[in-house]
Amino acid sequence: MGMKAVIVAEPPQPVVICGPSGVGKGTLIGKLMKDFPDKFGFSVSHTTRSPRVKEIDGVHYHFAARPVMAQEIKEGKFLESAEVHGNLYGTSWAAVEAVADAGKICILDIDVQGAQAVRKSALKATYIFIKPPAPEEMELEKRLRGRGTETEEQIQKRLRGATQELERAKDSTLFDHILVNANLDQAYDDLKALLGLGSPAASAHFNGTAKHPVNGSKMSSNGFSSSENGSSPNGHESVSDHFKHAVGSPRTNGLFLNGSHQSKSNGVMKLSNSMSGNYSHTLPILTSSDLLVGMHSATGSPRAKGISAS
Ligand SMILES: Nc1nc2c(ncn2[C@@H]2O[C@H](COP(=O)(O)OP(=O)(O)O)[C@@H](O)[C@H]2O)c(=O)[nH]1
Ligand SMILES: Nc1ncnc2c1ncn2[C@@H]1O[C@H](COP(=O)(O)OP(=O)(O)O)[C@@H](O)[C@H]1O
Numbered sequence: 202m203g204m205k206a207v208i209v210a211e212p213p214q215p216v217v218i219c220g221p222s223g224v225g226k227g228t229l230i231g232k233l234m235k236d237f238p239d240k241f242g243f244s245v246s247h248t249t250r251s252p253r254v255k256e257i258d259g260v261h262y263h264f265a266a267r268p269v270m271a272q273e274i275k276e277g278k279f280l281e282s283a284e285v286h287g288n289l290y291g292t293s294w295a296a297v298e299a300v301a302d303a304g305k306i307c308i309l310d311i312d313v314q315g316a317q318a319v320r321k322s323a324l325k326a327t328y329i330f331i332k333p334p335a336p337e338e339m340e341l342e343k344r345l346r347g348r349g350t351e352t353e354e355q356i357q358k359r360l361r362g363a364t365q366e367l368e369r370a371k372d373s374t375l376f377d378h379i380l381v382n383a384n385l386d387q388a389y390d391d392l393k394a395l396l397g398l399g400s401p402a403a404s405a406h407f408n409g410t411a412k413h414p415v416n417g418s419k420m421s422s423n424g425f426s427s428s429e430n431g432s433s434p435n436g437h438e439s440v441s442d443h444f445k446h447a448v449g450s451p452r453t454n455g456l457f458l459n460g461s462h463q464s465k466s467n468g469v470m471k472l473s474n475s476m477s478g479n480y481s482h483t484l485p486i487l488t489s490s491d492l493l494v495g496m497h498s499a500t501g502s503p504r505a506k507g508i509s510a511s
Contacts, residue, residue, distance in 0.1 A: 215244070215297060215307035215324060216396065219316045219370070220331030221363030222286070223345035225382040226310050229331065232389050233308065237398070242300030244309045247279075250288040253350045263293075281311070281318035286358045290315070297324065306396075312362075313369050320375060329395060330376040334383035337367055 220226050233241055245259065249267045258264050265273075270289050274282050282291030292309060300307040309319070309326070316328055333340040341363050345356050370376060378395050382388040393399050 213306055215300075215309060215326040217309045217311060217316050217319055217326045217328045218331065219311060219313055219328070219366070219376070220382075221333070221337075221341055221366045222359035223341040223348065223363070224331045224333050225344070225385065225388065226331055228385065229382065229389055229392055230308055230310055233392065233396075240306060240398075241308050242303055242305035244292055244296045244300060244307050246290055246292050246296065246309075246311065247273075247282075248288055248290045250286075250290075263296075265289075280322055280324060281315045283312055283314040283318070285312045285314070286355070286362055292319075313366050313373075313375070316375055327378075328376045329378045329380055329392070330370045330373075331388075332367065332370070332379060332381050334381055338364060 218226050218230060230243065234243055245261070245263055247263045247265045247270050249265055249270055250262075252258065252262070252264050256262065256264075267289060270282075270291065273279065273293075274289075274291060278293050278295070279291040280294050280297060282289060284290075290312065292311060292315065297307050297309070309315075311319070319326055320328070333344070338360060342356070342360055345351060345359060351359065370379070380388060380391050380395065390399070
């Protein structure tokens, strides 16, 4: 029997996390990154807003001057960008590729406009909206004040934005899952379940399109810079096979793409030999049109073109 080259199956598609300011996105993502550092990678966005005290350039955000970022957006370096609360925010292609190249699942913390743009882009992803418990605006205000990172004016801007985001998410077909962050521990467990971490049953709807509201109740913690202890939750070992074998997902340059690829193509594509599993070749990235060929073909379709044994 002949050797068959297949596209390496890992990692599965990126996860887009949205939700109003103060709902706990950063906190939940921080926990996920801390408990599963080898599995998830954070897409470090660019922003023109000023860093908060504990924020580190290149870790939480790439803090950028507006003219520089605006220019880079023009040059096509961004997968999406949006004006949020009076500042520019954007996801660079490099940010998601860095995570994909590391073989990890990319987590994007972006606003609803960003999520809509990603939906329209070539990147294939799973979309989760995080909601506060009722009364929603009051809870957000309490959390934002508790976080203590914004001025009064900024808090007001965020609350106005929150009302809009909650409204937009309501009837939206954009999100695959809606998760209520009432109790933090519960919400984190729910998030892990949605991501297929924990119970095999949970992973089944990871790729589903049905809305999946999940509830919890209350508690608090910090985001990335939190001082939570290092104990990992249960479920670490029972990571679903879904994460190890993303069957049939087209992968180009480390990314899962839907339609036409917009920019960038200077990386390498990892291929593995189906006989040996983890044995991998690299080949120069193909052109966009080459990448589209066979995108919808099943796993295992031979992609012999350009393979160079390494
Ligand atoms: N479109 C888009 N939104 C982003 C990006 N990075 C962050 N955001 C969103 O911008 C909003 C403000 O983020 P941030 O300034 O960190 O404030 P916070 O939400 O109050 O913690 C949030 O809704 C983020 O999800 C990005 O790269 N693109
Ligand atoms: N379930 C929760 N209950 C109460 N407070 C929470 C909860 N989740 C997060 N927080 C707190 O709310 C504040 C905002 O959370 P953060 O993660 O910064 O939100 P976001 O990134 O969505 O703006 C933080 O001080 C955080 O500790």
